[in-house]
Amino acid sequence: MTTLLASTKDAPPRPRVARLLERLADPSERVQAILLLAPAALLLGLIVVYPIAKLVYNSFFDLRLSGGQRAPFVAFDNYQSALTDSQFWNALWNTALFTIITVIGALIIGLALALLANLPFRRKWPVRLALLLPWAMPLAFAGLIFAWFFNTDYGVVNDWLMRIGLAPRQWLLSPGTAFAAVCIAIIWKSSSFIGLILLAGLQMIPRSLYEAAEVDGATRFQQFREITLPLLAPSMIVALIFRTITALQTFDIPYTMTKGGPARATETLAMLIHSTTIDYGDIGYGSTLAVLMFIVSMAVTALYLRRIQRD
Amino acid sequence: MAAVKGDALFTPERLRLIAAAIVVLNGFFPAAWILLTSFKPEVELVQKPITYLPHDFTLQNYVQVFRQQPLALYIANSAIVAAASTVLTLTVSACAAYAIARLRLRYRDLILSAIIASSTFPLVTLLVPIFETMRALGILNTYPALVLPYVVLSLPVCTLVLVSFFQSIPRDLENAAMIDGATRFGALWRVVIPLAAPGVFTAGILAFVNSWDEFLLALSLNSAVRMRTLPVGVALYQGEFTFPWHIISAALIVAIVPIAVLIALFQERVVGGLTAGGMKG
Numbered sequence: 021m022t023t024l025l026a027s028t029k030d031a032p033p034r035p036r037v038a039r040l041l042e043r044l045a046d047p048s049e050r051v052q053a054i055l056l057l058a059p060a061a062l063l064l065g066l067i068v069v070y071p072i073a074k075l076v077y078n079s080f081f082d083l084r085l086s087g088g089q090r091a092p093f094v095a096f097d098n099y100q101s102a103l104t105d106s107q108f109w110n111a112l113w114n115t116a117l118f119t120i121i122t123v124i125g126a127l128i129i130g131l132a133l134a135l136l137a138n139l140p141f142r143r144k145w146p147v148r149l150a151l152l153l154p155w156a157m158p159l160a161f162a163g164l165i166f167a168w169f170f171n172t173d174y175g176v177v178n179d180w181l182m183r184i185g186l187a188p189r190q191w192l193l194s195p196g197t198a199f200a201a202v203c204i205a206i207i208w209k210s211s212s213f214i215g216l217i218l219l220a221g222l223q224m225i226p227r228s229l230y231e232a233a234e235v236d237g238a239t240r241f242q243q244f245r246e247i248t249l250p251l252l253a254p255s256m257i258v259a260l261i262f263r264t265i266t267a268l269q270t271f272d273i274p275y276t277m278t279k280g281g282p283a284r285a286t287e288t289l290a291m292l293i294h295s296t297t298i299d300y301g302d303i304g305y306g307s308t309l310a311v312l313m314f315i316v317s318m319a320v321t322a323l324y325l326r327r328i329q330r331d
Numbered sequence: 332m333a334a335v336k337g338d339a340l341f342t343p344e345r346l347r348l349i350a351a352a353i354v355v356l357n358g359f360f361p362a363a364w365i366l367l368t369s370f371k372p373e374v375e376l377v378q379k380p381i382t383y384l385p386h387d388f389t390l391q392n393y394v395q396v397f398r399q400q401p402l403a404l405y406i407a408n409s410a411i412v413a414a415a416s417t418v419l420t421l422t423v424s425a426c427a428a429y430a431i432a433r434l435r436l437r438y439r440d441l442i443l444s445a446i447i448a449s450s451t452f453p454l455v456t457l458l459v460p461i462f463e464t465m466r467a468l469g470i471l472n473t474y475p476a477l478v479l480p481y482v483v484l485s486l487p488v489c490t491l492v493l494v495s496f497f498q499s500i501p502r503d504l505e506n507a508a509m510i511d512g513a514t515r516f517g518a519l520w521r522v523v524i525p526l527a528a529p530g531v532f533t534a535g536i537l538a539f540v541n542s543w544d545e546f547l548l549a550l551s552l553n554s555a556v557r558m559r560t561l562p563v564g565v566a567l568y569q570g571e572f573t574f575p576w577h578i579i580s581a582a583l584i585v586a587i588v589p590i591a592v593l594i595a596l597f598q599e600r601v602v603g604g605l606t607a608g609g610m611k612g
Contacts, residue, residue, distance in 0.1 A: 049434050049435050049515075050434075050435070052430070052434060052515055052516075053430040053434040053435070053436050056426040056427060056429055056430035056434070057426070057427050057430050057431075057442065059422070059423045059426060059427070060423050060424065060426070060427040060446065060486060060490070063423060063479065063482055063483050063486065064445075064446070064449055064483060064486070066464065066479065067457070067461060067464075067479060067480050067482075067483040068449050068452060068457065068483060070460070070464070071457040071459075071460030071461050071464065072452075072457065072460075074460035074463065074464075075456065075457065075459060075460045078459065078460070078463075133354055133357065136350040136351075136353055136354050137350075137354050139346075139347050139350050139351075140347070141347060141351055145595075145598060146351065146355050147351055147354050147355060148598050148599075148602065149358070149594070149595055149598060150354050150355040150356075150357065150358025150359055151354065151358060152358075152594045152598060152601060152602070153358050153359065153362060153591060153594070154358055154361075155605075156540050156544070156590050156591065156593075156594045156601075157362070157544070157587060157590070158543070158544035158545075158546060158561075158562040158586075159544065159546060159562075160544075160546040160562040160563070160565070160566045161562060161565070161583055161586065161587065162361070163566075164565070164566060164579060164583060165361045165362075165364070165365050165583065166361070167574075168364075168365070168368065168576055168579075168580070169361070169364070171576075173377070173379070174376060174377060174378075174379070174381050174576075175381075176364060176381065179380065179381050182380075208357070208361070212358065213605070216602060216605055216606065217605070217606055220602070220606035261451075265451050265453070268453060269453045269454065269455045271455060271546070271547050272546040272547065272562075275546075275566075276566045289455075290453075290455040290547070293455060293456070293458065293459070294455070294458065294547065294550075294551065297458065297459045297462070298458075298462065298551045303459055303463070306459050307459050307460075310455075310456040310457075310458070310459055311456070313453065313455070313456050314452075314453065314456040317451075317453045317456070321451050
């Protein structure tokens with residue numbers, strides 16, 4: 021090492037070109053860092069940053085005419101039509117309701133799954149795989165499978181209802197039950213991810229705390245309330261944020277289960293944006309809807325982040 | 332003996348078994364039900380009362396699904412897109428993660444937060460401009476149209492996983508390699524990446540599953556039949572009169588098996604990666 025340093029120190033000064041070449045061959049740490057971060061920055065620019073800018077820009081134009089003419093600038097017209105568009109409010113309401121119901125539902129079921137899976141089993145893999153499979157399955161497939169479950173004539177859910185003496189229902193054919201069925205599918209699909217996160221959280225709680233509580237004569241329920249829940253809170257908040265962000269984007273499951281029907285009862289904002297832009301080609305109005313949704317979801321994220329910082 | 336027998340209904344052993352059964356049933360029932368459905372002939376699916384185990388066991392649905400629908404093509408499309416985006420995601424996120432974990436960087440925390448924050452952007456709101464960008468680039472209905480956004484989709488979690496793995500590798504090893512004459516990139520490729528192999532692997536599985544499962548972009552950007560990925564292809568199967576559940580169920584099983592095998596083989600890695608990504612985010 022010393023000889024290496026000594027040799028560079030003793031070297032005679034070289035011409036500028038040689039030094040430049042040398043720098044190119046062995047760039048400084050700063051240049052290296054920039055080079056290494058460049059691909060990620062480039063992709064984020066192309067797929068996230070530029071689209072956001074383009075989205076906001078588009079939302080001020082009437083882009084229904086796809087001919088050679090320049091699209092007319094319409095200022096806030098698109099926003100005005102959105103605020104008076106019953107389809108928009110319907111989709112917003114459905115999205116909010118889906119989010120609230122499925123986030124709470126998935127959190128409760130996920131917690132239950134995590135508590136059950138945390139018991140000391142001799143073989144751990146069947147339980148772990150049972151938590152991983154719903155997570156790994158495409159949402160679209162979960163939607164298809166639950167559509168088959170809730171099939172009016174040949175679905176297994178109606179078979180169960182009849183076996184316990186209840187009347188079968190036209191699950192996906194009437195608004196209220198279709199909404200409930202979609203919620204159940206989403207909760208099933210998303211609770212396993214929450215279960216995995218909470219299971220990891222449970223495993224980090226030191227056993228000694230429970231042992232101490234037992235010595236003090238605390239009941240199981242007291243242990244759960246005084247030790248498990250508070251120490252699990254950070255994991256729960258993380259799971260809640262992730263789940264809420266994805267719930268706001270709900271698309272795949274209602275799309276494959278009900279196509280948003282019946283009578284738009286299960287249509288979400290994401291589905292409205294998709295049909296407005298991709299199916300009907302109304303890019304300007306679709307962009308406006310997307311901007312509104314973007315604002316809603318960023319507000320939710322910010323709310324959560326503030327909550328975390330306070331804790 | 333008698334006293335023991337009285338308590339025996341709810342021994343801890345049995346309670347554990349019940350708990351395991353609940354979790355396993357919850358996780359496996361939907362897939363198991365579709366598996367049973369896929370072995371039933373079409374007529375058995377439309378009779379009442381419904382059957383649970385197949386009366387007339389058949390593999391005909393699996394033959395039909397490959398004959399009537401271009402399922403093999405969908406599988407190939409999904410595999411190509413998922414493999415390409417996994418390799419690209421790993422390359423891009425390994426570079427970024429190395430810079431964040433190792434190099435002197437002025438806005439290290441800010442850069443890391445920006446990458447994480449990008450994962451909270453609702454992708455669906457960017458659907459329109461991404462669609463326009465791909466149309467402008469003339470790559471709608473090609474593999475790159477999906478590969479590029481999928482890299483961005485998995486970039487945050489993969490970068491997080493890799494940063495924590497890179498930080499766990501002793502600096503001395505790289506320094507030794509560089510003193511022996513390796514450049515920094517050489518040290519990254521020959522020393523750091525091999526040592527971080529478990530992390531690279533975990534990140535790779537997460538990226539693969541993300542791409543394999545994605546639906547909305549695949550549906551919107553690559554709508555041509557020959558370019559459909561598995562979830563889109565299967566979801567858009569059309570029957571003549573009704574939804575062909577016998578075919579769909581066989582297709583679902585064919586599509587779920589690869590991903591189920593993958594996660595079954597590498598369970599601990601996947602769980603580790605998910606929770607590492609989740610905890611830090």
